[in-house]
Amino acid sequence: MARKLSMRQAINEAMHQEMERDESVIVMGEDIMGGLGVDWLEGDAWGGTQGTTKGLGPRFGRDRVMDTPISESAFIGAAIGASTTGMRAIVELMYVDFLGVCFDQIFNQAAKFRYMFGGKAECPVVIRTQIGGGFSAAAQHSQCLYPIFTHIPGLKCVVPSNAYDAKGLLIEAIRDNSPVVFFEHKKLYDAEAEVPEESYTLPFGEAGILREGGDVTIVALARMAHMAMEAAEILAAEGIECEIVDPRTTSPMDEDTILESVENTGRLVVVDESYPRCSMGADISSLVAERAFDSLKAPIRKVAPPHTPVPFSPPLEAAYIPDAERIVDAVRAVARHGA
Amino acid sequence: MQLSRDALLEAYRSMKTIREFEERVAKEFATGDLPGFVHLYAGEEASAVGVCSHLVESDQIISTHRGHGHCIAKGCEVEPMMLELFGREGGLCGGKGGSMHVADLSKGMMGANAIVGGGPPLACGAAMTAKIKKTGGVAVSFTGDGGSNQGTTLESMNLASVMQLPVVFVFENNGFAESTAANWSVAGGSIVRRAEAFAMPGVQIDGTDFFAVHEAAGEAIERARKGGGPSLIEVALTRFYGHHQGDNQSYRTPDEVRNAREERCPLINFRRRVTEASLLDAAELDAIDAEILDQMDAATAAARAAPWPDVAEVLTDVYVTY
Numbered sequence: 232m233a234r235k236l237s238m239r240q241a242i243n244e245a246m247h248q249e250m251e252r253d254e255s256v257i258v259m260g261e262d263i264m265g266g267l268g269v270d271w272l273e274g275d276a277w278g279g280t281q282g283t284t285k286g287l288g289p290r291f292g293r294d295r296v297m298d299t300p301i302s303e304s305a306f307i308g309a310a311i312g313a314s315t316t317g318m319r320a321i322v323e324l325m326y327v328d329f330l331g332v333c334f335d336q337i338f339n340q341a342a343k344f345r346y347m348f349g350g351k352a353e354c355p356v357v358i359r360t361q362i363g364g365g366f367s368a369a370a371q372h373s374q375c376l377y378p379i380f381t382h383i384p385g386l387k388c389v390v391p392s393n394a395y396d397a398k399g400l401l402i403e404a405i406r407d408n409s410p411v412v413f414f415e416h417k418k419l420y421d422a423e424a425e426v427p428e429e430s431y432t433l434p435f436g437e438a439g440i441l442r443e444g445g446d447v448t449i450v451a452l453a454r455m456a457h458m459a460m461e462a463a464e465i466l467a468a469e470g471i472e473c474e475i476v477d478p479r480t481t482s483p484m485d486e487d488t489i490l491e492s493v494e495n496t497g498r499l500v501v502v503d504e505s506y507p508r509c510s511m512g513a514d515i516s517s518l519v520a521e522r523a524f525d526s527l528k529a530p531i532r533k534v535a536p537p538h539t540p541v542p543f544s545p546p547l548e549a550a551y552i553p554d555a556e557r558i559v560d561a562v563r564a565v566a567r568h569g570a
Numbered sequence: 571m572q573l574s575r576d577a578l579l580e581a582y583r584s585m586k587t588i589r590e591f592e593e594r595v596a597k598e599f600a601t602g603d604l605p606g607f608v609h610l611y612a613g614e615e616a617s618a619v620g621v622c623s624h625l626v627e628s629d630q631i632i633s634t635h636r637g638h639g640h641c642i643a644k645g646c647e648v649e650p651m652m653l654e655l656f657g658r659e660g661g662l663c664g665g666k667g668g669s670m671h672v673a674d675l676s677k678g679m680m681g682a683n684a685i686v687g688g689g690p691p692l693a694c695g696a697a698m699t700a701k702i703k704k705t706g707g708v709a710v711s712f713t714g715d716g717g718s719n720q721g722t723t724l725e726s727m728n729l730a731s732v733m734q735l736p737v738v739f740v741f742e743n744n745g746f747a748e749s750t751a752a753n754w755s756v757a758g759g760s761i762v763r764r765a766e767a768f769a770m771p772g773v774q775i776d777g778t779d780f781f782a783v784h785e786a787a788g789e790a791i792e793r794a795r796k797g798g799g800p801s802l803i804e805v806a807l808t809r810f811y812g813h814h815q816g817d818n819q820s821y822r823t824p825d826e827v828r829n830a831r832e833e834r835c836p837l838i839n840f841r842r843r844v845t846e847a848s849l850l851d852a853a854e855l856d857a858i859d860a861e862i863l864d865q866m867d868a869a870t871a872a873a874r875a876a877p878w879p880d881v882a883e884v885l886t887d888v889y890v891t892y
Contacts, residue, residue, distance in 0.1 A: 261747075261748065261750070262748045262749050262750055265748070265749035265750065265820075265821060266749050266750070266751070266820065266821035267749075267750045267751060267754050267755070268750060268751025268752070268753045268754025268755065269751050269821045269822075271823075272820075272821055276749045276820045276821040277748075277749050277820070277821075280748075298750055300716070300719035300747070300750070300755040300756075301686045301687070301716040301717065301719055301720055301747050301755070302719045302720055302721060303720075303721075304721045305721065328684075328685070329685065329686075331685065332685065332686075332687055332688075332720065332721065332722060366606065366607075367605035367606035367657065367668060368606055368607060368670075369606060369666075369667060369668045369670055369671055369684065370666075370667070370671065370684075371670065371671070371683075371684035371685055371688075372607070372670070372684055537884060537885055538888070539884060539885060539888045540888070542665070542666045542883070542884055543605070543606060543657055543663075543665060543666055543667055543668030543671070544605070544657030544658070544661075544665035544666065544668070544878060544879050545605050545657055545878075546657075546878045546879065546881060547657075547665065547666065547878075547879055547881060547883060547884050550881040550884050551884050
């Protein structure tokens with residue numbers, strides 16, 4: 232298993248394989264091929280803004296790979312409608328920030344069909360979307376927002392941190408018969424990992440343990456998992472061993488793995504790039520406070536951005552996004568507590 | 571509509587300022603020192619200036635991700651804009667917004683906007699304020715061909731019409747929404763025909779012709795000021811750069827881009843018209859050109875020399891009071 236792929240390539244391969252396997256899988260979104268309406272153009276002009284859909288159009292044709300006008304409510308709603316009537320649509324919400332122009336279709340429609348209709352509906356849609364800061368893309372193109380979706384019953388939420396997980400979880404998402412929102416961190420598209428060529432799935436609700444350690448548990452998602460790994464290296468040199476738990480999916484969430492880890496270490500730091508209020512950090516902290524209180528040897532610490540929009544200017548953005556240094560500080564504080 | 575000598579000079583200066591600002595931003599972006607995304611307005615100058623030359627400071631406009639031109643046409647100062655694009659202290663938004671959010675509400679510029687279709691409802695609101703307060707003010711919503719297909723835009727046109735709001739919907743159709751051609755994405759092949767559906771006057775004009783834009787905008791704005799309700803203007807133009815800097819533009823031929831600079835240039839067009847009609851002479855336009863280049867040098871130097879914002883600024887301005 233020596234082959235390495237970037238997360239961009241892994242996502243692309245997952246869609247290729249599933250479209251090959253299942254004719255009901257379709258892909259739609261803005262500029263996912265690109266150049267629609269340009270008569271002389273062959274192939275895909277863009278293949279998505281990040282190249283994640285490159286090659287799908289030429290391989291599977293425009294009937295199954297559909298560029299759309301900039302009309303998110305309409306085309307995300309249409310993907311949901313198609314998925315409720317026999318297709319499996321993978322639809323791209325280019326940036327998660329654009330959920331503002333289409334949220335009704337996602338949270339009032341897709342998320343609720345099965346429940347409202349007494350178990351009679353299936354909506355196997357996958358909404359793929361970009362999250363995260365780090366590019367000075369400012370307040371309307373840098374948010375994480377997965378807590379908003381996680382808040383809604385009926386949506387499954389996937390937040391992969393690496394190429395291997397991304398491929399397995401995306402294939403799982405496509406085969407799942409409920410609506411799934413799949414969050415891709417922009418800063419991770421080029422991150423490489425070993426990825427098997429054959430198709431495989433990873434189950435939802437099963438956390439990954441990225442590093443084992445007995446002193447402090449760090450729970451971190453997406454790009455923050457990498458920051459946590461960096462911090463753990465620094466801390467190991469000081470004699471503090473961190474266990475890093477990557478929940479991978481926030482809905483369903485693998486509560487048991489988090490609780491077991493904290494029961495072992497007695498100390499918890501949660502790292503979350505989303506806004507700090509009503510966040511995954513808050514959610515996981517409350518889980519542990521409720522169900523592993525007696526194991527805790529120190530107060531839980533959250534590492535998150537401040538409760539502000541994402542700033543543009545590079546030094547402001549750098550101060551805003553949690554980094555290894557802030558994680559190190561938080562871990563040292565909980566490790567020292569009571570010692 | 572007869573334009574005075576001063577008005578012609580002012581229009582030229584404004585268009586040329588936009589052009590040179592964008593050319594400078596392209597150059598600076600290529601050095602890697604300009605953070606984030608930039609979407610350049612070069613080639614589209616006659617639209618912003620033709621429309622905004624009818625507006626006073628208290629009139630409001632709202633723009634798009636391609637907003638630098640609208641800012642300049644509405645009177646935003648170049649140097650603080652450049653500082654903003656560089657993310658520096660003293661930037662028009664303190665370095666917190668950047669290219670996609672440049673705004674100066676004191677100048678009636680409600681912001682560039684990074685959400686396609688984000689602007690039209692807000693323009694309706696600004697028009698509502700003017701109507702309620704009886705100021706005689708108008709609001710202009712600048713949107714692209716891509717934005718014309720957004721639900722918020724279509725809802726806004728209906729709202730403006732039923733409420734008879736003093737708003738002008740300007741659709742700058744540059745042929746592409748990112749990489750997707752407007753001849754495909756806009757059903758019926760024209761945005762202007764939608765005006766009829768929403769019971770408002772609509773015109774389609776050549777956006778390389780400042781005078782045509784100026785005349786059409788004058789009528790629409792005048793109608794809005796007098797209580798005649800909303801109008802739609804579709805401006806056909808060509809962007810000289812890609813969707814964003816870094817776009818490989820594989821959906822356009824190299825000739826198309828090259829030719830546009832010669833054949834679809836609002837500045838060349840303007841210069842030819844005013845000099846051929848002996849309204850202005852080339853020497854005075856050349857003098858303006860030189861002045862503007864100096865201004866860009868100064869703005870860029872100031873931006874590069876300016877300090878970064880204090881990181882404590884991350885925490886300010888979330889609310890008015892806490």
